[in-house]
Amino acid sequence: MLSQIARRLLTALPTLIGVIIVTFLLTRVLPGDTAAYFAGPAATPQAIEEVKKKLGLDRSLPVQFVSYVEALAKGDLGASLSTGQTVVKDIRTRLPASAELTLAGLVLGIVVAVPLGILAAVRQGSWIDHLCRVVATAGVSLPVFFSGLLLVYLFYYRLGWAPPPMGRLDVFSTAPNSITGFYLIDSLIARDFETFRAAFAQLILPAVTLGMFALAPIARMTRASMLAALSSEFVRTAKASGLSTRAVIVTYAFRNAMLPVVTTLGMVFSFLLGANVLVEKVFAWPGIGSYAVDALIKSDFAPVQGFVLTMAILYVMLNLLIDILYGVIDPRVRIEA
């Protein structure tokens, strides 16, 4: 098992190298001028040139790349211009925020989409099937920033049900001691239920916004794979053996239908983690998505590189996790592995 994991990680190495190279090149092509930024508003061209030299930006690209990789090997991702902190520190504080939000959105999506997909498949062609299609598709049809703003407008501004969209906690709550970085979990560990409630309240709207987006792919895949499973011969056998509808749908059809759903979940998760950029902006959520976007807009290399690398590593880990999960669900994969 361990060697299997190690081997999988090894095969991901070229991908990571590719990501590092592409990101490096991409950030160097960005139009912004780091040196001009550092040199300040009134800098003379000579001053900018000097800063350039100091930052090593006057060297050739390959040389810059080598020093970047050297720093990377030491775990140094550089520093962000716009926050003034090291990228490692920024990502460490911000990743849990994004992960918590994304997971919450994903869980919400699953909780709604999977039963909806199953129902749509079981009652194929009925109104519930059409409803599932329309609801799921409508969710994915709205730009997230728009649906996010609408939710804020409605539930905070108009109705006053939701707390103000000011990040992970309202101003007068204190963040729980960081153990996992997830406020919900940390506050529970600390038995600080007031903070838990506050963090939970802050999480609802952004999670719903993201969840709406996750709905369509999950529901669609659940429906399709459930349909395939339901029309499979082993389900017919199960039916012919007189197994209860529940057993047929859950134990027989759904467990088999889960395989493609799990793959989709993985893709949706990595997609959401990158795409919650806009949601984070709307809800002032201090995550890495908005961090990376700001950095990109400001031509701030280091955070962009750090962010992409983090995401790539997450992606690799996620795929590994899915593979393991696959093995748990499907004995065929397990044995061959």
Place this chain on the structure above:
Amino acid sequence: MDRRKFLQSASVTALAAGTGVAAPAIWSPAKADARSETLLIVSESGPNNLDIQGVGTNVPGYEASWNCYDRLISHEMKTLANGTQYYDRDKFKPELAEDMKTDDMSVTFKLRKDATFQDGTSVTAADVKWSLDRAVTVGGFPTFQMSAGSMTKAEQFVIVDDHTIRVDYLTKDRLTVPDLAVIVPGIYNSGLVKKNATATDPWGLEYTKQNTAGSGAYKVTKWTPDTEVVFERNETWKGGPLPKTKRVIWRMVPDAGNRRALLERGDADVSYDLPNKDFVDLRQAGKVSIVSTPYSNGIQYIGMNVTKPPFDNVKVRQAVACAIPYQKIMDAVLYGLAKPLFGAAANAPVDVAWPQAHSYNTDIAKAKQLLAEAGYPNGFETTMSFDLGFAVVNEPICVLTQESLAQIGIKVTLNKIPGANWRTELNKKVMPLYTNVFSGWLDYPEYFFYWCYDGQNSVFNTMSYQSKDMDALIDGARKSAASGDKATYDKDVKGFVSLAFNDIPRVPLYQPYVNVAMQKNVTGYQYWFHRRLDYRAMVKA
């Protein structure tokens, strides 16, 4: 590594010691109290550095510096007709200094004896010298700003005794004293900062980036970049009466609609970077109070690069000036929240002041005629650029201008430039047509013109405008200001304003307003030249 660890533990202790925030059990019941003693500010972006003398500190960072550091002197307040507290350009008051004595070629400050830094050590002349030395030495913006007051060398700052310091003039410059009251020459706890300096960072910039080390009215106790800054009152502040507000929490809320919503629902106390439309709406709704004050020494303008055709032709520039839809911009973009700078009787000014209005107004027929005279009867094609960072105002201005210019045959393509690249693009001085804002901290016409119109072609002379006459007038005004020759000064100022209007390399559109929206129970807003908030006077009832 060790240093970083130290920094972390240092800030943690500061946090715990300062407020007792760490204990949630105490915190929760006290929530209501905390709410009333806390001023909650929301804005789009936050600081990237707590020290204005740091490398690449952004504008929000200035606000932290202003409130956490004292300077030797500051300005008195005056009350405008509408009741707004407005800094008095000409009246200084002591801050860390208790006395200021000006001589012909120097100025001497006597420090307060009782002033201490936030760690308890007292403020000495050595700290002042070290801080001023730092400002003129570190390079970048602080050094540039110091040079605007003719302070460029460490030798200019002389320790007379433990509590007396003298600033020697290199040249006689009437801006030297005002320049000591801007944000840059704050006084740092040299002992503390030096302790945290390294060989590669002799001025301890890394330390002051993350920590405040001043004697000011507030200190930063928590800073989560791009998320929030928490300021706590310095209970031992000596620079003035103890501020009423115990704690200031400054949250970054990127979406403008949400900031407005927070204000309207009473969840935020103060916000100052909303779209003009929102300020107008809020004022009409009357739930929050809005203070609008024109930028001192600042204008929004449309600039033209005079080094290249077609804008090297003054008639073309005048044609553009006649084609700009000024009033439309005032109405549809600014909703009246700006001071118009167009449509004066003549280009020859009556007042010795800046900014003031020019005589151009929207007159398409005249613009066409001028363009024909310039040899472009059928117009031409060009590109107009704007800073995306201020797209809310810039984009509609450009769109309206584009539409208007099309009427005289000038086909304009709009080019939006991300905020981070804007300065780089300006520095290149190749954009033919663009809109931009310039404002100077030091509110003197010759100061503005020296940077924006002078032949030395500084970065702010974005048009690359060069004129011998202009240079002579600016030089004359600077000299006569220093020597106190009021008649020559007035003549020269009127002269260069008039020349700038006739040659019109940049077309002033309006003087923007600084708008601040506050809950009704928040008072004590003061307008400062730097346009950031001064927490010291703000009161939440």
Place this chain on the structure above:
Amino acid sequence: MSALETEAEPTATSSGFMRSATATLQHARYTFAENPVSGIAFALFVVLLICAVIGPAIVPYSPLASDTAAALKPPSLQHWFGTDQLGRDMFSRVVVATRLDMAIAVFSVALVFAMGGVAGIAAGFFGGWIDQVVGRTADTIMAFPLFVLAMGIVAALGNTVTNIVIATAIINFPLYARIARAEANIRRDSGFVQAARLTGNSEMRIVLTQILPNIMPIMVVQMSLTMGYAILNAAGLSFIGLGVKPPTPEWGIMVAEGAGFIVSGDWWIAFFPGAALMLAVFCFNLLGDGLRDIVDPQRRT
């Protein structure tokens, strides 16, 4: 050979292409009848198409003409969708924007089909090093957070429609490569491909005449689904300021700009382009679903 007439043969008498065309049409009609949602989507698609083709000719106002006196007017008989902050007619802007948004969608999808489809087919059919290279490329792109990659590409290459199209195509590359590869791979040794080898077709010819036409329907479904995503992607880029140049009407940019006016009560500025955007994405998604039903050989008996 008289022995041969005994088999029952499918009942149809008209010949050749005509029959196949009518059968497809019939099938489509059946699918839409069976699935009213797809029918609605198709109708919507037709409307969008009409707007895209003749939109600029039928709108009541110029989409660029400002009228500051009539700024921020709510929907009325005069301005069906109201006016924006510069007094431009929102209805005209929304309708005219259809063409650009559809163009972005169509071109990015065509581009990614050309890149991803070809690469995927080659990978699936030939295998070997081509498979390796295509796979690695797709994997690397997948490892990027896609939206940020699109932003990066647009930011780096410049803020133009072409670059938005390119960025959208690139981030969809793995999806297309993946599908095309899988489809080509299962057909690589199928009976009719083997048969084509026997009849002397070169491998290249087999790809073109045997593999490609059979993969097309599946790719078309995918393309329809991606169209919606392409529009959303462009809208997202607009939201953070990387969209098309002003004052060109584009749904995403209009929503992004209008979003700032929601709280002040001027809901129509964001609402109508938002609705148009949503309907378009909605339509492409449902159409993709509907097309899948038509194409899906299992449902076509």
Place this chain on the structure above:
Amino acid sequence: MSDTALLDIQNLTVEFATRRGTVRAVEKVSLTIAKGETVGIVGESGSGKSVTSYAVMRILDRAGRIADGTVSFGGTDLRTISEGAMRDLRGREISMIFQNPRAALNPIRKVGRQIEDVLIEHVQATSRDAKEKAIGILRQVRIANPEERYHAYPFELSGGMCQRIVIALALACKPQLLIADEPTTGLDVTTQKAVMDLVVELTRERNMSTILITHDLGLAATYCDKVIVMEQGKVVESAESTSIFLKPTHRYTRKLVRATPRPGITLRDLLPEEIATPPIAPAPVALGGTPILKVENLVKEYRRQDASGGLAKFFGRKSDQDTSAFRAVDGISFEVGTGESVGLVGESGCGKSTTSMMVMRLLDPTAGKIVFAGEDIGTIPARRFAGSAWRRRIQMVFQDPTDSLNPRYTAARAIADPILRMGEDTGSGSVRTQVEELARLVGLPGNLLDRFPHQLSGGQKARVGIARAIALRPELVILDEPTAALDVSVQAVVLNLLQDLKATLGMSYLFVSHDLHVVRLLCDRVIVMRQGRIVEQGTAEQVLEAPKADYTRELIDAIPHPPV
């Protein structure tokens, strides 16, 4: 045999809603099954035999419904009882086993657990003793090591073993009626015999009634007391199995009986008597000259792909397997004489298809020679063979006529393909005329030429495939199970067609098949393969009448022997 009918179906009519309106799949079917009786329902595809059984079980899919008739089981009307009551009957009173046993089992659940599910559902066991009982049942279906097999997943078991599990599932609750729907289709003939013997033994032992649904009249007649023949949804004949072969009364039954390959007949005997024409005399070919094909020590090894195909991984989850080489074909040698038909026979996995693919030059051999018309064509890589002049001289008819036709090509286009690609201008008219001539030759009505594959029946598609193969008058045609996917009556026609074409055009055939009867009818010589090796070869009579190898004998014995 008891007198009381256990199952009594009267006037059963089943309808399906399709886009072309309502289709009657089963029309007024009546049949009764007495306790302990075994009844075979025989029919070709589309005859409604499976639908009848699904209707009895009430597991018709969404579109189908019982329109009329009664289904009475032990006095209970199955049409009217509630779904809950019906569910209770399924598996407990009436069980069913299906074709394709591997697919009929939940792939990700241990087989033992699947048996337990049924036991517990029908309260035949509690969660405490379920395992024990499940193992007991596994033992009853003759599964060795039942304790161990209990933990196996379907993919770990062979097809025959899977079918035993399915039987175990069906018999777990000791039902009174077993419906076996094509239980052995797709299984090798030896496995088929073992499975059928087991079913018969177990049902007899428990005095159960059985319905055997099959397309194979021979199988039904061998194992059943009574045979019911269905055609297009109707019962056309019902008779004792002992008499069905001897005196079939209905025209359709007669056709089926005749079309069923059996010992001692000729190809022409397969066709219905009214249309059987005298055999065509073979074209004069110099038999016994140089062999057209000579295969020497042919070997094909498959090396397992290295696991590091990280990308294959990315695209689809291919499994990593052990790296040992596997010999699919293990050094075989044989010849095909000019004008000769040689049958290559063996069970699945014996290497016969791999051999044919290599001879076909679609696959490169690992070692050995393939000498065609005196040249070693094995040296030309498969990749380049399509461009060589040899290509047109060896052609193939594929096993699955549907899969082997490009769905986007009309029949005419498919037939024309070789002519367009490799044809020389023979002056025999346009391509279209050549295609029409070929169509006539294979008996494909000209008006079907413009149809797409999905608009053609199985037999018509087979004809298109044959026409394409013979378009360029190849010298050697490899027939890869050309009739495996066809109904027997169609098979009969196609086999005759192939025979006639060979006689007319003077080709040589290499006929790959699993069906010894069919091979004997068409082939002059037979080669029997097992596990990549040849176990026996000789003339058809020799091999079938007096097999030398035990394995051959086993194969022959396993073929159902209906009481003729």
